[in-house]
Amino acid sequence: MDERFILKVEDLTVSFDGFKAVDHLSFYVEPNECRVIIGPNGAGKTTVLDLICGRTKATEGSVVFKGKELLAMREDQIVHAGVGRKFQTPSVYEDLTVFENLELSYPKGHGVFGALAFKRDETVRARIKEIAQTIFLDGQLDEKAAFLSHGQKQWLEIGMLLIQDPELLMLDEPVAGMSVAERKKIAELLNRIIQDRSVIVIEHDMGFVADIATRVTVLHQGKTLSEGTMDRVQNDPKVVEVYLGH
Amino acid sequence: MQSSAFMSRKEIIGFVILAALIFVIFPAVLDNFRLNLFGKYLTYAFVAVGLALCWGAGGILSLGQGVFFGLGGYCMAMFLKLEASTPENTAIQSTPGIPDFMDWNQLTELPWWWEPFYSLPIALIAVVAVPVMFAFIIGVAMFTRRVGGVYFAIITQAFAAIMTILIIGQQGYTGGVNGITDLRTLLGWDIRTDEAKTVLYFVNGVLLFAVLLVAQYVRKSKLGRLLIAMRDQEDRVRFSGYNVANFKIFIFCLGAAFAGIGGAMFTLQVGFMSPTLVGIVPSIEMVIFCAVGGRLSILGAVYGALLVNWAKTSLSESFPELWLLGLGGLFIAVVMVFPNGLAGVWSEKIEPRLLEIMGKKKSVAPAPDGAPAE
Ligand SMILES: Nc1ncnc2c1ncn2[C@@H]1O[C@H](COP(=O)(O)OP(=O)(O)O)[C@@H](O)[C@H]1O
Numbered sequence: 001m002d003e004r005f006i007l008k009v010e011d012l013t014v015s016f017d018g019f020k021a022v023d024h025l026s027f028y029v030e031p032n033e034c035r036v037i038i039g040p041n042g043a044g045k046t047t048v049l050d051l052i053c054g055r056t057k058a059t060e061g062s063v064v065f066k067g068k069e070l071l072a073m074r075e076d077q078i079v080h081a082g083v084g085r086k087f088q089t090p091s092v093y094e095d096l097t098v099f100e101n102l103e104l105s106y107p108k109g110h111g112v113f114g115a116l117a118f119k120r121d122e123t124v125r126a127r128i129k130e131i132a133q134t135i136f137l138d139g140q141l142d143e144k145a146a147f148l149s150h151g152q153k154q155w156l157e158i159g160m161l162l163i164q165d166p167e168l169l170m171l172d173e174p175v176a177g178m179s180v181a182e183r184k185k186i187a188e189l190l191n192r193i194i195q196d197r198s199v200i201v202i203e204h205d206m207g208f209v210a211d212i213a214t215r216v217t218v219l220h221q222g223k224t225l226s227e228g229t230m231d232r233v234q235n236d237p238k239v240v241e242v243y244l245g246h
Numbered sequence: 247m248q249s250s251a252f253m254s255r256k257e258i259i260g261f262v263i264l265a266a267l268i269f270v271i272f273p274a275v276l277d278n279f280r281l282n283l284f285g286k287y288l289t290y291a292f293v294a295v296g297l298a299l300c301w302g303a304g305g306i307l308s309l310g311q312g313v314f315f316g317l318g319g320y321c322m323a324m325f326l327k328l329e330a331s332t333p334e335n336t337a338i339q340s341t342p343g344i345p346d347f348m349d350w351n352q353l354t355e356l357p358w359w360w361e362p363f364y365s366l367p368i369a370l371i372a373v374v375a376v377p378v379m380f381a382f383i384i385g386v387a388m389f390t391r392r393v394g395g396v397y398f399a400i401i402t403q404a405f406a407a408i409m410t411i412l413i414i415g416q417q418g419y420t421g422g423v424n425g426i427t428d429l430r431t432l433l434g435w436d437i438r439t440d441e442a443k444t445v446l447y448f449v450n451g452v453l454l455f456a457v458l459l460v461a462q463y464v465r466k467s468k469l470g471r472l473l474i475a476m477r478d479q480e481d482r483v484r485f486s487g488y489n490v491a492n493f494k495i496f497i498f499c500l501g502a503a504f505a506g507i508g509g510a511m512f513t514l515q516v517g518f519m520s521p522t523l524v525g526i527v528p529s530i531e532m533v534i535f536c537a538v539g540g541r542l543s544i545l546g547a548v549y550g551a552l553l554v555n556w557a558k559t560s561l562s563e564s565f566p567e568l569w570l571l572g573l574g575g576l577f578i579a580v581v582m583v584f585p586n587g588l589a590g591v592w593s594e595k596i597e598p599r600l601l602e603i604m605g606k607k608k609s610v611a612p613a614p615d616g617a618p619a620e
């Protein structure tokens with residue numbers, strides 16, 4: 001088909017014992033777009049990301065990324081196809097240092113023997129330093145991740161994704177637990193990294209959404225309630241009703 | 247800063263101290279009988295080092311390592327048994343030239359799968375290859391289906407039980423409950439003499455150090471850090487582009503290879519191999535060696551194997567009925583009070599004290615762990 005879209009989600013459905021958490025959902029993401037998914041708790045936002053990255057198996061539908069059907073692929077193959085995912089709760093390796101956390105995400109030596117032979121050369125170190133600066137952790141490279149603050153762990157996980165350099169980056173509530181100042185910094189960072197990739201962000205903070213979104217999809221009970229620019233969505237009576245009803 | 251050096255200074259010192267113990271101090275202070283006994287204890291250290299990688303680093307608890315120890319041991323025993331069963335030695339049997347237990351069980355012909363074990367090179371390869379093959383099959387079956395944690399532990403334990411039952415049930419092929427006994431020579435060299443036992447003790451020590459160096463390399467490689475990462479956040483590793491199952495299969499196979507070598511050295515030094523070393527109880531004991539030594543430390547695992555076995559021998563010489571109670575108590579104590587075992591007690595309690603004392607003299611604090619200089 002046409003190459004207008006980097007990601008095509010069509011009729012995506014998952015049923016947990018009869019409960020359809022995502023129900024015949026379709027949406028399309030363009031290259032370099034920043035798509036924000038909003039919706040009340042339990043709307044199925046996290047589940048959509050789980051389905052795209054292979055963490056949850058879909059019951060029906062298709063997810064095509066750059067012409068490849070992702071639903072038939074294993075999680076690590078989806079990553080290699082160019083999809084990166086940040087989890088809702090910060091997932092970093094607490095027993096390892098910030099440096100080591102970033103190093104494990106460096107896209108080299110992914111096989112068993114590749115990992116055994118992997119060498120920390122200058123390219124790797126330089127890249128890790130560069131990313132660490134981007135996420136404001138260059139002063140804490142040798143610190144165990146367990147000792148970072150909640151916000152810093154969020155940053156670190158974003159850094160772990162950046163070093164992978166995915167073409168599609170999916171972030172699940174990246175500013176949850178962050179201070180107002182940190183939110184501003186993340187918005188800046190996202191605006192910078194969006195330039196050369198597509199991003200799907202799940203977020204509640206409307207100010208933040210307005211800052212970064214190209215388009216917004218409002219999810220409700222596993223279905224699209226509304227879709228379009230922030231302005232359009234905010235003034236959609238259906239959206240107003242759902243949000244006021246809560 | 248961010249060193250990927252093979253060994254820190256502290257680790258080198260640890261290796262040197264252990265080498266001094268095994269190669270100098272034990273041979274100097276122990277009589278032949280005790281030295282052979284310590285050699286036997288050290289064969290369990292191979293298993294414990296493998297567990298330190300699988301369980302300590304990777305969080306994969308296997309309660310079936312006895313199977314791999316036994317498989318390695320049986321492969322060695324089969325070779326030695328065939329060498330001992332020459333037609334001259336077995337002339338009184340109804341079928342001379344086959345192992346005695348086969349003759350007792352009315353076998354009249356060597357089973358086809360025993361044939362390759364006439365060859366020492368094949369037997370030596372099998373010592374590693376057979377346990378690895380079994381581990382690979384279990385690993386693929388379990389890890390690609392994402393079976394882990396307690397379920398994996400229980401399945402490996404069931405596997406140990408099945409293996410024992412099989413060996414005991416098939417006495418004509420395996421020697422049954424008695425195992426394979428009356429092993430005499432290795433390529434004509436009598437392994438029952440005191441000299442031979444001393445030589446084998448040193449061979450065992452050298453092999454153990456080879457295994458420790460391999461383990462150290464793995465721990466210090468990116469794979470070692472991935473194991474720790476998988477233990478903490480398996481999903482994060484998966485979504486960073488790694489096929490987690492392959493890494494688990496690899497480390498499980500490596501642990502099996504180590505255990506197989508230990509088993510073969512057991513057979514050589516003790517002179518037999520039997521199902522009592524394969525089943526559930528020995529498999530759990532092996533986990534306890536590792537836990538007592540400190541499951542995060544490969545050197546700790548060696549000390550754990552030495553200490554627990556030494557305690558076992560001493561205790562069961564004087565109070566045989568108390569040993570199992572003592573072992574259970576020890577395990578509970580380790581888990582509740584010292585979760586990182588001896589190695590943890592050392593690095594958390596003793597070492598800081600030592601550094602304090604030494605620091606007063608030299609006033610130069612050595613680099614802390616994990617951040618060695620250069
Ligand atoms: N693995 C699962 N099994 C059963 N129900 C699930 C599972 N994952 C999510 N759900 C349910 O699906 C719904 C959507 O969840 P989720 O996608 O986490 O919502 P949110 O939009 O808040 O991220 C919730 O009702 C949740 O309980």
Ligand SMILES: [Mg+2]
Pocket residue numbers: 045046047088
């Ligand atoms: Mg969610």
